[in-house]
Structures are given as C-alpha cells and as structure tokens.
Amino acid sequence: KQEVTQIPAALSVPEGENLVLNCSFTDSAIYNLQWFRQDPGKGLTSLLLIQSSQREQTSGRLNASLDKSSGRSTLYIAASQPGDSATYLCAVRFNAGNNRKLIWGLGTSLAVNP
Amino acid sequence: GAVVSQHPSRVICKSGTSVKIECRSLDFQATTMFWYRQFPKQSLMLMATSNEGSKATYEQGVEKDKFLINHASLTLSTLTVTSAHPEDSSFYICSASLGNYGYTFGSGTRLTVV
Numbered sequence: 001k002q003e004v005t006q007i008p009a010a011l012s013v014p015e016g017e018n019l020v021l022n023c024s025f026t027d028s029a030i031y032n033l034q035w036f037r038q039d040p041g042k043g044l045t046s047l048l049l050i051q052s053s054q055r056e057q058t059s060g061r062l063n064a065s066l067d068k069s070s071g072r073s074t075l076y077i078a079a080s081q082p083g084d085s086a087t088y089l090c091a092v093r094f095n096a097g098n099n100r101k102l103i104w105g106l107g108t109s110l111a112v113n114p
Numbered sequence: 115g116a117v118v119s120q121h122p123s124r125v126i127c128k129s130g131t132s133v134k135i136e137c138r139s140l141d142f143q144a145t146t147m148f149w150y151r152q153f154p155k156q157s158l159m160l161m162a163t164s165n166e167g168s169k170a171t172y173e174q175g176v177e178k179d180k181f182l183i184n185h186a187s188l189t190l191s192t193l194t195v196t197s198a199h200p201e202d203s204s205f206y207i208c209s210a211s212l213g214n215y216g217y218t219f220g221s222g223t224r225l226t227v228v
Contacts, residue, residue, distance in 0.1 A: 032214075032216060034216045034217065041224065042221060043219045043220050044158075045219075049216040091217075100211055101148070102148075102217065104157050104158050107157055
C-alpha cells in the first residue's frame with residue numbers, strides 16, 4: 001500500500017531557527033513529490049516540486065531534498081519567521097496505478113514564535 | 115504561473131438545497147481536475163477525479179449522486195452538492211494537474227449547511 005508519513009505532526013520553534021520537516025513514503029517508484037503550505041482556512045500553495053530524477057530543489061529560504069532509495073524527503077526552512085507558521089503538506093505521485101492521484105501526508109503544523 | 119480560481123470562497127445554505135462550486139483554470143487548460151474535502155485539522159481527502167468530456171471517477175465511499183461533478187470544458191469543473199445536509203459542511207478544494215509540473219490548487223470553499 002502506498003503511504004506517505006510526515007514527522008513531526010507539530011512543531012513550535014522560536015523565530016530565526018533553521019528547521020527540518022520530514023516526509024517518508026513506502027514505495028520508491030515515485031513520479032514526483034511536492035511540498036505545499038496551507039494557512040488556516042485557506043487553499044494550498046505549492047512550495048517545491050521535485051521530479052523523480054532530481055535530488056533537491058531550492059526556493060529562497062526553502063530547500064527540499066529527495067532520497068528515493070530510503071523513501072524520504074526533507075523540507076529545510078532557513079532562518080524561520082513568524083510568517084512561516086502554517087501547515088506543511090507532503091504529497092507524492094507514485095508511478096504505479098493511481099492515475100495521477102496524489103498520496104498525502106497528514107502534514108506538519110508549524111508555529112514560529114516571535 | 116498557473117492559477118486555479120475557485121468560487122465561492124464561503125457559502126451558507128439551508129438543509130435540503132443544492133450548492134454549486136466552480137473551479138476554473140485561468141491561464142492554462144486543465145484536462146484533469148481533482149476535488150478534495152477537508153475536515154478540521156485533517157489532511158485532504160480525495161473525492162473524485164474530473165476528466166474533461168467524460169464522467170468523473172469517484173473514490174470509494176463518495177456518493178456520485180450526491181456530489182455531482184461536471185467538467186464540460188478545459189477550463190471549468192464544477193462540484194454540486196445536492197440535497198445538502200449539515201454533515202456535508204466542510205472545506206472543499208479543487209486542484210488541477212499541470213502534467214510534469216505538479217499540481218495547483220484553488221483557494222477552497224467553506225460550505226456550511228444549516
């Protein structure tokens with residue numbers, strides 16, 4: 001069964017810290033992996049997309065890595081700010097079956113305290 | 115970038131009435147759209163995959179006669195919640211596939227049935 005797990009479920013840090021959010025998946029045969037951000041009561045904002053052939057992607061203070069062999073992706077947030085407070089979701093599109101469906105983690109709820 | 119516009123953002127309706135939610139791709143053609151439902155503090159639950167010009171594919175446990183999906187053009191998919199009941203109150207989000215470029219999401223619709 002294809003599953004995606006995110007750890008930790010919640011994280012509270014002081015402003016300025018560098019932090020890592022983890023995403024693991026059960027099947028290494030993935031098409032791509034996408035990190036999203038969701039603010040309370042809002043839709044999803046795409047942060048980074050990593051294709052199966054890539055090892056990492058960077059956007060500003062965000063860096064996402066992908067290790068297919070170990071079934072892991074990490075989202076690194078540098079110099080965290082209160083505005084980074086949100087829920088971060090990891091979603092995987094697997095190769096086999098699923099017809100373009102994404103398999104979702106339950107998310108990490110991040111609070112960055114001033 | 116590719117933008118999906120979802121309307122309305124909030125709707126309150128009486129029990130027994132029907133509500134239509136629209137999802138439009140503004141600057142690209144979306145042959146495949148996805149409809150999700152999200153309960154408070156939970157991750158996204160895929161309801162159905164909407165394909166332009168054909169019938170939607172519903173996930174197990176989702177009533178297709180209650181959640182009518184129409185994808186009549188390459189830029190518009192609609193979800194109609196028929197004979198709404200209080201238990202249908204939820205946050206509904208649409209998403210469009212960007213092929214190799216991942217997925218983009220609408221801003222969501224908060225439905226409250228009273």
